[in-house]
Amino acid sequence: MAPEWFYLLSPILALAAMxxxxxxxxxxxxxxxxxxxxxxGFLAGLVVxxxxxxxxxxxxxxxxxxxxxxxxxxxAIYVMLAYCFFNFINLGxxxxxxxxxxxxxxxxxxxxxxxxxxxxxxxxxxxxxxxRLLDGGDIVKEKGRWKLVNPRLVPVANLVFALKYFVLxxxxxxxxxx
Amino acid sequence: MLALRVVxxxxxxxxxxxxxxxxxxRIRIPNKHINSxxxxxxxxxxxxxxxxxxxxxxxxxLGGVFLPFWFFYFSVLYWSAALCYVITYSAMEGDxxxxxxxxxxxxxxxxxxxxxxxxxxxxxxxFIGARVRALVTDRILIEGSNGYRLRSGKYLFFHxxxxxxxxxxxxxxxxx
Numbered sequence: 001m002a003p004e005w006f007y008l009l010s011p012i013l014a015l016a017a018m019x020x021x022x023x024x025x026x027x028x029x030x031x032x033x034x035x036x037x038x039x040x041g042f043l044a045g046l047v048v049x050x051x052x053x054x055x056x057x058x059x060x061x062x063x064x065x066x067x068x069x070x071x072x073x074x075x076a077i078y079v080m081l082a083y084c085f086f087n088f089i090n091l092g093x094x095x096x097x098x099x100x101x102x103x104x105x106x107x108x109x110x111x112x113x114x115x116x117x118x119x120x121x122x123x124x125x126x127x128x129x130x131x132r133l134l135d136g137g138d139i140v141k142e143k144g145r146w147k148l149v150n151p152r153l154v155p156v157a158n159l160v161f162a163l164k165y166f167v168l169x170x171x172x173x174x175x176x177x178x
Numbered sequence: 179m180l181a182l183r184v185v186x187x188x189x190x191x192x193x194x195x196x197x198x199x200x201x202x203x204r205i206r207i208p209n210k211h212i213n214s215x216x217x218x219x220x221x222x223x224x225x226x227x228x229x230x231x232x233x234x235x236x237x238x239x240l241g242g243v244f245l246p247f248w249f250f251y252f253s254v255l256y257w258s259a260a261l262c263y264v265i266t267y268s269a270m271e272g273d274x275x276x277x278x279x280x281x282x283x284x285x286x287x288x289x290x291x292x293x294x295x296x297x298x299x300x301x302x303x304x305f306i307g308a309r310v311r312a313l314v315t316d317r318i319l320i321e322g323s324n325g326y327r328l329r330s331g332k333y334l335f336f337h338x339x340x341x342x343x344x345x346x347x348x349x350x351x352x353x354x
Contacts, residue, residue, distance in 0.1 A: 004247045005247070007247075007251075008247070008250055008251060008254065011254075023345070023346050026346050026347070027346060031346070031347040065179065065180055065181050066181070066247065068179065068181040068182075069180075069181035069182075069184060069185070069248075069251055072181065072182065072185050073184075073185055073251060073254075073255055076255070076258075076259075077254055077255060077258050080258035080259055080261070080262045081258055083262050083265070084258070084261050084262060084265055087265040087266075087269070088265075088339065088342075089339075089342060089346075091339050092339040092340065092342055092343040093343075094274075094276070095339075096305060096306065096309040097309045097312060097313055098336060098339055098340070100306075100309060100310060100313060100319075101313065101318065101328070101333070101336050102336075102340055104319065104326060104327075104328045105328060105333075105336075109327060109328035109330075110325060110326070110327045110328070111325050111326050112324050112325035113324065113325050114325075115325070116306075116310070116325065116326070120306050121306060122300050122301070122303075122304055122305060122306055122307075123300070125275055125300070125305050125306060126275075126296065126297070126300040129275045129276050129279055130279075130296070132276065133276065133279065133280065138280060139280075139283060142290070144292060144293070145289070145290035145291060145292055146283060146290050146291050146292075146293070146296055147283065147286075147288065147289075147290035148280060148283035148284050148286075148290075151280075151284055153276070153277060153280040154280055154281060154284045156277065157274075157277035157278070157280050157281040157284075158281070160266075160269065160270045160274070160277060161270075161277075161281070163266070163270050164270045164271075166200075167199075167200065167203055167267070167270070168203065168207065168270075168271070169204075172273050172278070172303075173271070173272050173273050173308055174273065174302060174303045174304075174308070
């Protein structure tokens with residue numbers, strides 16, 4: 001393998017480290033602490049990316065132009081790949097579409113309206129999402145009223161809604177509401 | 179410096195693709211969003227590689243010799259950013275129940291909301307119906323009088339996600 005390919009290999013190895021550490025972390029925690037596992041994986045990958053960058057400068061000191069490209073591009077490539085990976089695993093965690101697909105597939109490729117309603121309805125979605133926010137410390141229920149106590153998701157939500165408006169010219173897929 | 183030219187070229191081509199996407203979506207939003215978006219990124223990438231290949235200022239040749247290293251870096255930079263956008267787009271295309279709820283509660287401030295208001299919030303947003311409709315529009319499910327039939331296909335992407343879930347979590351439960 002020509003030495004220059006090690007530069008391109010660096011963010012891929014970093015991603016591999018993230019995948020392994022995230023999976024092992026989650027397995028050891030019995031499937032709990034999903035976001036902590038993602039952070040642990042991301043940090044492990046970052047360490048690998050930095051170590052590779054230092055090693056490449058050490059091993060190939062004459063390939064300075066390639067090292068500069070790797071120095072500028074590799075952190076960005078790693079962060080983007082990590083973002084893609086996070087969203088990939090989050091799809092299995094939270095995507096309603098994936099779950100509906102699975103229910104239909106598990107039943108031999110056909111699901112009746114009743115079966116779909118039995119496994120999925122909007123009340124169930126409501127309860128699961130409320131529990132998720134409650135467990136995550138984002139919301140509390142005080143004197144019968146639900147309150148947001150940790151607004152960490154609000155900037156993300158505002159960004160997503162702003163982007164939706166910019167690209168699709170609507171604030172919500174349910175047109176009447178915002 | 180060639181290194182910075184590769185980075186700037188990849189980001190310029192990406193901006194060009196995003197501009198085309200924004201303009202095309204203003205004219206008409208396609209039915210199969212993700213496929214259309216991926217096709218657009220592919221067309222822009224092929225066109226830009228063609229132009230960069232031919233031009234006198236080519237990034238990928240030096241003295242008539244092909245430089246695969248620069249070509250691959252250009253492509254990896256472009257495609258990783260493009261995939262990030264496609265993933266973000268798929269997340270923003272439909273409303274996320276969690277993010278919508280967090281935003282709603284934030285607007286209500288310290289006063290908060292009672293459970294009936296939460297119920298009303300979800301009644302106004304039939305997430306399940308919207309996702310089933312999306313699967314029908316994407317030609318994954320076929321709607322019949324009794325229910326939904328899965329269109330024949332390999333669905334590698336869905337199966338890969340579910341396989342990952344089984345490997346890491348050991349189970350895939352139902353729920354939202």
